Amino acid sequence: MEQRKIGIIGLGVMGQNLALNIAEKGFGVTVFDPWEEARAAFGTSLKKEAEAELSSRIMVADSLDTFLSALPSPRVILLMVKAGEPVDELIGKLKSTLVSGDVVVDGGNSHYEDTIRRQEELQKMGALYIGLGVSGGYEGARHGPSMMAGGDPAAYALMKPVFESIAASYDGVPCCAHVGLGGAGHFVKMVHNGIEYAIMQIVAEAYMVMRDVYHLDTTWCSRVFADWNEGPFGSYLMEIASTVLSQPDDLNKSGSLVEAILDVAEQKGTGRWSVEAALKYGMPSTTISEAVFARTMASQKNQRVKASKILPGPDSKTAVVDSMSLKALRDAVFASVIVAYAQGFALIREATEQEEWGVRLSEVAKVWRSGCIVRSKLLDTIVTTFDAEPDLINLLLSDFFVGLLADYQEDWRKNARLCAEHAVATPVMSAALTYYDGYRTERSSANLLQGLRDCFGAHTYRRTDCDGIFHTEWK
Template identity: 45%
Template structure:
């Protein structure tokens, strides 16, 4: 497509603020789909760089001043912000608002905290404008070639902005991987949970890798195993790139790249928000939480140095009689832990949707994650079908198509967790997700003892299995029982 210089009467269909990699790639994606795109960056050199390198890919209207940028967009204006979350987003909004007309739309496409989106939407709606918080997943390539997009905000804003977003999104068998998630913060909430699941998914893949290494496989052999797993139920983007990463050689030394990368993982906050929000909602997400804590512990250099000096234990060598059978056990355990991670995430989406009156369509969230996003996986079509068949499904684990396979795989899961503990291979997500599975299905756990102790030291009361109401024992007196209500 050859760029044609816009005439003075030409107006852009949409504008993008922020010409870092994600913003510039999203602007290019829009242009590739025949939209005229207004582009602006606080530092004009970045805008100039986009036009110089990619201006022939479509129709762009660059502006050096934000006033010119706003005026170059057809009304009602749709403006996408691709700037750093937090204060920079607020500052950009404050700069835009005086220049807008009633009915204009500002969309925040960054990884903003959903609580901030709720606040911003309320304040901006009161001024007569629309504010859309949209999660965008797929990284740099997805932004350019088609991401998964999770917009929230008013239904009216989606009628205007939605068709453009659906056009540039990834597509799965013809279906756009973009759908309205609900009012105000719903879109960023769903994206937050997506990232929480991503943390858990990546961590459990890492645990599987460590077990394969522990049993004696080279990095190249591990890559072959992951490539083979990617042909079956574990088919996913993250499994695919794991096999690619494990084959990569270090350009400097020729060694396996994985062995020269420092063993400490970073994070930007969305996983932490997922766990914090789960705690506030009372939703158990221990698999996701353990993945967040695993990243934190990997970067706790002082702790790890002291532990290596003073703490003893197995060296991570995994001894098995049948290596091929053990590798198959790891595959089954990985699938089960992956299912639980998704189950916990979708439980948080369902609960959050109820708590905030968003009424999120859980099946729709699974639907738009089937392509474009980082956690896209074969499993998601099964999840979509499960929640379509039963919108009130309490847990993914309770879906018949899932529970039967978990039952078939659980012996392997237990063997893997046992072997990891025996061998000194840290497997916090394998272990936590199995504990979640067992606690969920247990007729009784240790909560009765916990509640009795709480009643003893704090008079917090307890409930009975054979009566209604709340009760208290006179622990320091005659040990009689009193009905509280």
């Protein structure tokens, strides 16, 4: 039987497209799915591939035993199944067949703590485990994703030729890397998704300001995003915002499709995981948390409709739209995006310090420059910043971003006032500005908080003028 370089279990859209991508780069691939219908559908689709050579590099196994027999030693098995119990169930079936040196790669959106547990379980058997964050959606999987691997460096070394060949590239450099030990790969991917939540919400809030404050139609909004995307902070999400807003409604043959989409946002959980991680590691990742809660608020459609008829708001007229007002909105958007990146990288830094994963933030930024959802021109500057200052505790403290936010903050605050006056909710842009001001506050209000805690609960406090822990009998 002909042996194949790599095996893939799971023939959903991502698994199929990664198989095609790997085969296109010249590697032999054996694929398997427990569902006969999935195997049959993929086999049929292979016959439609324009290049017969591509199909010849892919073998669809009809059983798990056949799949395993087709792989050379050490076997490399990429799992592309739903996160959670399906991964554990599949690993349970593989355990009796794995031998020392075999490599299992989880390419799904698994929780990093599950990845750490699975690594430890397989390590006892001598098998190696990689938690692989894959970003870019189904298009990225087919033509070049961004990939963040965590786990044993020896396992990554075996996979490196495949990963580097199928990954997106930026200036000729593959957008994949072994980002760190343990659960680092899936943790970095999780935070990527948290930043994605935040930036998507910022873009949506900018659209809402244009729609509800300036009363611009979707065509105008699309043009504004397209114009911003041509600037120094262009990004994939800015680009597709313009695309989505310009899409006509083919069903009703009139208007923009986005106007016909129900304003109820869904989520799969990685944003919530990022918030939980921020709480665990003690990091104020407020743009991510507010983005998650914004989706929760959006899901309460019936309550919002009822509240809109009961709760009063200000009487406000349409604001004047001109180049200066749109510039103010643009600056508020860009400043908020900078804060979202800063909070995400700060969360990764804190986690890797506590867990001793050895993640280098410049390496993460390099991997994100192409192929992933949060790719943007800004990441070039972030790479340069962390290369020059690898121990920088927060992006906001670098000279470049200090100067940039100084230039933006007047418009940032102007936009916040405008939104408040017009009762337009911008939770993430507001949270970003509040974080900026909170982070630059030398003396906060927490002294009163500690006094209150000591007053009702005897939780004690520390003083500014001497060392020690104190408690007062408050009167």
